Amino acid sequence: MKTQEKYLQELKQWLYDTADVPLEEMSSFFANRLDSYEEHMSAWEKSYKLFAEEIPPECQKILDLGCGTGLELDKIWQRKPDVEVTGVDLFKYDFENERWDAVISFESFHHFLPERKKELYSKIYGSVKMGGVFILGDYIACCDEEEELLRDAYLKRRNQSDIPDDCFVHFDIPLTMEHEKALLEEAGFTVEKILDEDAAIIVCRKGGK
Ligand SMILES: C[S@@+](CC[C@H](N)C(=O)[O-])C[C@H]1O[C@@H](n2cnc3c(N)ncnc32)[C@H](O)[C@@H]1O
Numbered sequence: 001m002k003t004q005e006k007y008l009q010e011l012k013q014w015l016y017d018t019a020d021v022p023l024e025e026m027s028s029f030f031a032n033r034l035d036s037y038e039e040h041m042s043a044w045e046k047s048y049k050l051f052a053e054e055i056p057p058e059c060q061k062i063l064d065l066g067c068g069t070g071l072e073l074d075k076i077w078q079r080k081p082d083v084e085v086t087g088v089d090l091f092k093y094d095f096e097n098e099r100w101d102a103v104i105s106f107e108s109f110h111h112f113l114p115e116r117k118k119e120l121y122s123k124i125y126g127s128v129k130m131g132g133v134f135i136l137g138d139y140i141a142c143c144d145e146e147e148e149l150l151r152d153a154y155l156k157r158r159n160q161s162d163i164p165d166d167c168f169v170h171f172d173i174p175l176t177m178e179h180e181k182a183l184l185e186e187a188g189f190t191v192e193k194i195l196d197e198d199a200a201i202i203v204c205r206k207g208g209k
């Protein structure tokens with residue numbers, strides 16, 4: 001297994017090597033990689049299974065944010081064939097109050113800065129029914145240094161190319177588990193479970209069971 005020191009060294013080298021590569025707009029990034037996308041995402045096979053296992057048995061209605069082609073849903077429907085899922089991607093979405101038994105998101109929110117996540121988590125909290133869950137599967141930074149390196153590079157590259165604030169670009173800006181958990185709790189959720197496997201899986205509840 002790679003040590004954290006080696007990982008950070010390689011990350012710094014990659015940031016240096018790619019410093020002049022322009023950022024790609026989010027939907028073009030995925031559209032340009034359609035042919036290899038599902039194979040690339042198959043690396044998460046084990047995490048998709050663990051993620052699906054966290055869906056509460058009584059769950060009927062799920063909102064999936066950043067669903068892409070919905071790879072996480074295969075495993076969920078294998079376990080619960082009659083669950084109803086609304087998938088949203090690259091969204092302008094009106095969150096309705098207390099509508100969902102579960103809101104889920106897999107490998108999508110690491111493209112948001114903490115300020116945006118804060119707003120989003122608060123909207124998600126409002127849209128989950130009391131006793132319902134928000135299950136987040138995502139890329140988590142291994143330490144403050146990784147979080148800072150990526151955020152600094154992201155802001156610098158946006159700035160250099162004069163990218164407007166409302167334009168989503170593809171660049172990973174994960175938070176550490178400590179910062180991610182703090183944002184979720186600030187929104188009102190109780191973090192009930194953390195699985196720190198390939199993708200971290202965080203199960204949060206609104207109110208008690
Ligand atoms: C790596 S894919 C994961 C898709 C799916 N959850 C899966 O695991 O197969 C990330 C998805 O997040 C979406 N996404 C990224 N940033 C987003 C944003 N700011 N708003 C909404 N969707 C976003 C992308 O369009 C993409 O479909």
